[in-house]
Amino acid sequence: EVQLVESGGGSVQPGGSLRLSCAGSGFTFSSYEMSWVRQAPGKGLEWVAYISSSGSTIEYADAVQGRFTISRDSAKNSLFLQMNSLRAEDTAVYFCARVPATGTFVDNWGQGALVTVS
Amino acid sequence: EVVMTQSPVTLSVSPGERATLSCRASQSVSSHLAWYQQRPGQAPRLLIHGASTRATGIPARFSGSGSGTEFTLTISSLQSEDFAVYYCQQYYNWPPITFGGGTTVVIK
Numbered sequence: 665e666v667q668l669v670e671s672g673g674g675s676v677q678p679g680g681s682l683r684l685s686c687a688g689s690g691f692t693f694s695s696y697e698m699s700w701v702r703q704a705p706g707k708g709l710e711w712v713a714y715i716s717s718s719g720s721t722i723e724y725a726d727a728v729q730g731r732f733t734i735s736r737d738s739a740k741n742s743l744f745l746q747m748n749s750l751r752a753e754d755t756a757v758y759f760c761a762r763v764p765a766t767g768t769f770v771d772n773w774g775q776g777a778l779v780t781v782s
Numbered sequence: 783e784v785v786m787t788q789s790p791v792t793l794s795v796s797p798g799e800r801a802t803l804s805c806r807a808s809q810s811v812s813s814h815l816a817w818y819q820q821r822p823g824q825a826p827r828l829l830i831h832g833a834s835t836r837a838t839g840i841p842a843r844f845s846g847s848g849s850g851t852e853f854t855l856t857i858s859s860l861q862s863e864d865f866a867v868y869y870c871q872q873y874y875n876w877p878p879i880t881f882g883g884g885t886t887v888v889i890k
Contacts, residue, residue: 665863699879709818709826709877723877754886759825769816770872773825 666690666772668760673777680750684777686743686760694738697763699770700745702756703726712758713745714768750781784808784875788868788882794890801857805870810850814874817846817847817855820884829868830855852885857887867890 672684684700700712713734714723714726733746743760760774785808795801803816817830828837830846833853843858856866872884 708884709820709881710873711877711881714877714879722890746802767814767816767831768876768879769828769871770818770826771828771831773827775825 666762668736668762668772668774670758670774670777672708672759673779675759675780675782676750678781680781681746681748682750684745684758684760684779686703686745686774688743688760688762689740691762697765697768698734698743699761699763699768700734700738700743701752701759701761701770701773703776704753704756704757707756710756714763715743732738744756746780750779752781755779755781783878784811784872784880786870786872786880786882788870788885790885791883792886792888794888795860796890797862798859799890801860801864801887803855803857803868803887805848805853805855805882807851807853807872809875811872811874813849814872815846815848815853816871816873817871818845818871819864819866820869821863826869860887 667689669687699714715734731749735744755775759776761770762772764771787806789804813833815833818826820826834846845856867884867886869884
C-alpha cells in the first residue's frame with residue numbers, strides 16, 4: 665500500500681522558517697516525481713512545488729519562488745520542503761503528492777501537515 | 783498561466799440522481815485533465831486522469847469526458863459518500879500546475 669506521511673508542521677511567526685518532511689513507503693520512491701500542494705483554510709487546492717524523480721528538474725509556484733526549496737533524499741524515501749520568510753498567506757495544510765510517470769497529476773496524497781503563520 | 787473555471791460552485795442533488803460537473807480551461811489543455819474528490823477533513827483522491835480514464839479502484843459511476851477547453855465529470859447515481867468537493871486540474875501547460883476552484887456537491 666502506498667503511504668505518504670508528512671511531518672514538521674506547526675506554528676511560526678511571520679518571517680520565520682519551517683521544514684516539512686514526507687516519508688514515502690509501499691512504492692519505489694526513487695522512480696516517482698513528487699510535488700507539494702497546499703490548501704488554505706476553507707479554500708481550494710494550490711500547487712506549490714515539483715521535483716523530478718532524479719531531482720534534476722525543480723519548479724515552483726510564483727507565490728513561493730525564492731522562499732521555498734523542494735528537495736528529496738531517495739535513499740531515505742523522503743521529500744522535503746524548506747519554507748523561509750513565511751507569510752500569513754502561507755498558512756495552509758501542505759500535502760505531499762506522488763506524481764506518476766503518465767502525467768503531472770497526483771495519484772496519491774499524504775494526509776497533510778498544517779502550517780500556521782501568525 | 784492556464785486558468786481553470788469550475789461550475790457550478792455548488793450543486794444540489796438528491797441521492798440516486800445524476801450529477802454533472804463542468805470544468806473549463808482558459809486555453810486548450812488537450813486531454814491533460816484530472817479530477818479529484820475531497821471529503822471533509824480528508825486529503826483529495828484521484829478520480830480521473832487523461833480526461834476520461836478512471837483511477838484504480840474508482841467506481842464506474844464516475845466518468846469523465848471532454849478535451850481542449852471543456853470537460854465534464856458525471857456521477858451517474860449519487861451515493862451518500864459522493865457528497866464532497868470536486869476539483870479539476872490541468873497538466874498540459876505548466877508550470878504552474880493549476881486547479882479549478884472546486885464544485886461542492888450537497889444533498890438536496
